[in-house]
Amino acid sequence: MNEQLYDNSADEQMVEEAFQHLLNTYLHSKHRKKKDLIVKAYNFARQAHKGVRRRSGEPYIMHPIAVAQIVSEEIGLGSTSICAALLHDVVEDTDYTVEDIENIFGPKIAMIVDGLTKISGGIFGDHASAQAENFKKLLLTMSEDIRVILIKMADRLHNMRTLGSMIPSKQFKIAGETLYIYAPLAHRLGLNKIKTELENLSFKYEHPEEFQQIQNKLAQTEAERDVLFDEFTAPIRKKLDQMGINYEIKQRVKSPYSIWNKMQTKHIPFEEIYDILAVRIIYDPLDTNTELTDCFNIYIQLSQIYEAHPERMRDWINHPKANGYQALHVTLMSKKGEWIEVQIRSRHMDDIAEQGFAAHWKYKEGDDNNDEGELDKWLMTIKEILDDPQPNAMDFLETIKLNLYASEIFVFTPKGELKMLPQNCTALDFAFSIHTFLGSHCIGAKVNHKLVPISHKLQSGDQVEILTSKSQRVQPNWIDFATTAKAKAKITAILRRELREYQKNGEETLIEFLEANKLEETSENIDKLVKFHNLSDKEALFQAIGKKIFELGTNDIDAIKERVSANSTNWKKLLSLPFGLNGKNKKKQKEAEEKGFAPIEKIDTKKPITLNEDTLQNHYIIADCCHPIPGDDVLGFVDDNNRVVIHKRQCPIAAKLKASLGTRIVAAYWDTHRQLTFLAQLSLKGIDRIGMLSDVTGILSKELDVNIHKLTIEVNDGIFEGDILLYVHDVEDIKTIKRNLQKVPGLTTVARIE
Numbered sequence: 001m002n003e004q005l006y007d008n009s010a011d012e013q014m015v016e017e018a019f020q021h022l023l024n025t026y027l028h029s030k031h032r033k034k035k036d037l038i039v040k041a042y043n044f045a046r047q048a049h050k051g052v053r054r055r056s057g058e059p060y061i062m063h064p065i066a067v068a069q070i071v072s073e074e075i076g077l078g079s080t081s082i083c084a085a086l087l088h089d090v091v092e093d094t095d096y097t098v099e100d101i102e103n104i105f106g107p108k109i110a111m112i113v114d115g116l117t118k119i120s121g122g123i124f125g126d127h128a129s130a131q132a133e134n135f136k137k138l139l140l141t142m143s144e145d146i147r148v149i150l151i152k153m154a155d156r157l158h159n160m161r162t163l164g165s166m167i168p169s170k171q172f173k174i175a176g177e178t179l180y181i182y183a184p185l186a187h188r189l190g191l192n193k194i195k196t197e198l199e200n201l202s203f204k205y206e207h208p209e210e211f212q213q214i215q216n217k218l219a220q221t222e223a224e225r226d227v228l229f230d231e232f233t234a235p236i237r238k239k240l241d242q243m244g245i246n247y248e249i250k251q252r253v254k255s256p257y258s259i260w261n262k263m264q265t266k267h268i269p270f271e272e273i274y275d276i277l278a279v280r281i282i283y284d285p286l287d288t289n290t291e292l293t294d295c296f297n298i299y300i301q302l303s304q305i306y307e308a309h310p311e312r313m314r315d316w317i318n319h320p321k322a323n324g325y326q327a328l329h330v331t332l333m334s335k336k337g338e339w340i341e342v343q344i345r346s347r348h349m350d351d352i353a354e355q356g357f358a359a360h361w362k363y364k365e366g367d368d369n370n371d372e373g374e375l376d377k378w379l380m381t382i383k384e385i386l387d388d389p390q391p392n393a394m395d396f397l398e399t400i401k402l403n404l405y406a407s408e409i410f411v412f413t414p415k416g417e418l419k420m421l422p423q424n425c426t427a428l429d430f431a432f433s434i435h436t437f438l439g440s441h442c443i444g445a446k447v448n449h450k451l452v453p454i455s456h457k458l459q460s461g462d463q464v465e466i467l468t469s470k471s472q473r474v475q476p477n478w479i480d481f482a483t484t485a486k487a488k489a490k491i492t493a494i495l496r497r498e499l500r501e502y503q504k505n506g507e508e509t510l511i512e513f514l515e516a517n518k519l520e521e522t523s524e525n526i527d528k529l530v531k532f533h534n535l536s537d538k539e540a541l542f543q544a545i546g547k548k549i550f551e552l553g554t555n556d557i558d559a560i561k562e563r564v565s566a567n568s569t570n571w572k573k574l575l576s577l578p579f580g581l582n583g584k585n586k587k588k589q590k591e592a593e594e595k596g597f598a599p600i601e602k603i604d605t606k607k608p609i610t611l612n613e614d615t616l617q618n619h620y621i622i623a624d625c626c627h628p629i630p631g632d633d634v635l636g637f638v639d640d641n642n643r644v645v646i647h648k649r650q651c652p653i654a655a656k657l658k659a660s661l662g663t664r665i666v667a668a669y670w671d672t673h674r675q676l677t678f679l680a681q682l683s684l685k686g687i688d689r690i691g692m693l694s695d696v697t698g699i700l701s702k703e704l705d706v707n708i709h710k711l712t713i714e715v716n717d718g719i720f721e722g723d724i725l726l727y728v729h730d731v732e733d734i735k736t737i738k739r740n741l742q743k744v745p746g747l748t749t750v751a752r753i754e
């Protein structure tokens, strides 16, 4: 029997019940039953965390138990992972060390706990670069043992589920980081259910009102969807019964976050989102060998009932997605004239779709040649990227992140080999995906036998032949043409190597030059040169000189040197002429400093700030990137000069700041008195007619008394499109304007541009 660790027996009972639930879940799984080890880990963790409570007031041990529960129930992992999950905060929060864990639980569990300890807290904590270093370590550990990241995912999910007890600025930081890195990682690992929940929870904390509105609308339309679903699936069930197949048909309702995302990107109201309902058919194969053919046979049956959309069939059966997803997607026309997507997948495929690659392990028993191929390939890419160390941790993260969300296309090599690449990838990406040499010497490509530049975007089904030249070299602007993590990482690595060479040559040349001119090679002299050329440091000076030498070619260097040495009295000026160095302009920054924002005393990020006429004019700055107006969900970011910049919560720049410099995020709320006006942008669309424009401006200026800043109109083939920049007080103004403009005959869309 366990000793009493909590003074409160209700707590004691709650902890015990949570653990029993975990044990039961584990015992009902397909894993080998190592119950004793789990009990041992539980008792150890419980002892280690005794007396400590979470912010919510619960005994701390409830958190590791909950994480272990997710690991077992929702990711489908076994005893090693469950133990590591139970122990995941022990090293971080108590006096026990990784060695202690290793002595008691062995090297495997200790290794996983160690990986988890290294990345505890956020991926980026107070010291962004050190934490990004840790993130790299995590990715390395992950390529050795994927369970580290899977448990980390469970940890984050539980923290998101209990985020309500945190202070608002912490909520934004954690929610932001979750959306920025954990949801994409979950997607990449195929943990679809967890990804969706993480997105929804982030959305809920960042935009509570919109979240609630969408929830309400989903509830209001539920009955309607049920009827549609029943009517649509009735004939399908009949057919499947005739086939003698075992199946389950489910409604897939789009998540609030995805709905909101679509409303934002397409500028449409909830009512115009047509794919809220999808239908999922999950079947048990008739025979072990017929899993794939059963799927297509089901499709054939369905296409006899409903007309299929010719362009919307997606065969993820023969070409699984990189995250392992397999299914056949078809879009069918219901008898009421609506397109409905139907996803057909076997039970096995469904498990993988919901739980990701971990689900593979469930089917692993007695089957050694399972295909984790795509995951392995991805982990290899990560390893390759890690092999080229990047000095800037944030750039590195961006590079990795790029490839997390991308969906795939298929292209062919000239020999007919199939290659899978992310959507929107270019010929250059393709070249790098085959070989670094091919990429770095690429001058263009032939796509379907037609000549295209390296920046050409590839389409699924393209046949691509890469053209190279030995004299071709990697150019800095190639970074803009590359979309895959691999190509980007290779390009920056090559450019960096080149820069180091420039630097070396530049330094040698300069020293030779100084010696030849009897000038001292002191740091003071070098500093003078750096300042004179308006460069950041001596490395930049050496690089600039080296680059110039390269550009002019070797023969010319002597000529330059001669010219320079001919007049050594004014050597600073002379040096600047032949090398033509240019520096960055730091004037802008200075101007901003001189502008004299009254920096208020040290900003306490724990206290939410209130935005009103007074504070906005004197202390806070409205961000240029997203132009928030009163009523928008916003947050503040404390910049290097202790000023608070106000961003919209969904602003991409703010997302990056939340993830990288979360401790500088401060919660902000509007409290304005409708005196200040802010710029907002509306886009209009409709069918053109005579008088349309005057109707629009009439409403704006006469009826609503709104000040128009800028108006652009374009009419093409009878379609009227316009952009208006106008001054408003707040979000309410925008709503009124939208309502009034929607009354203009012919005007179909009025949307605020975010």
Ligand code: MN
Binding pocket: 063, 088, 089, 155
């Ligand atoms: Mn934890």
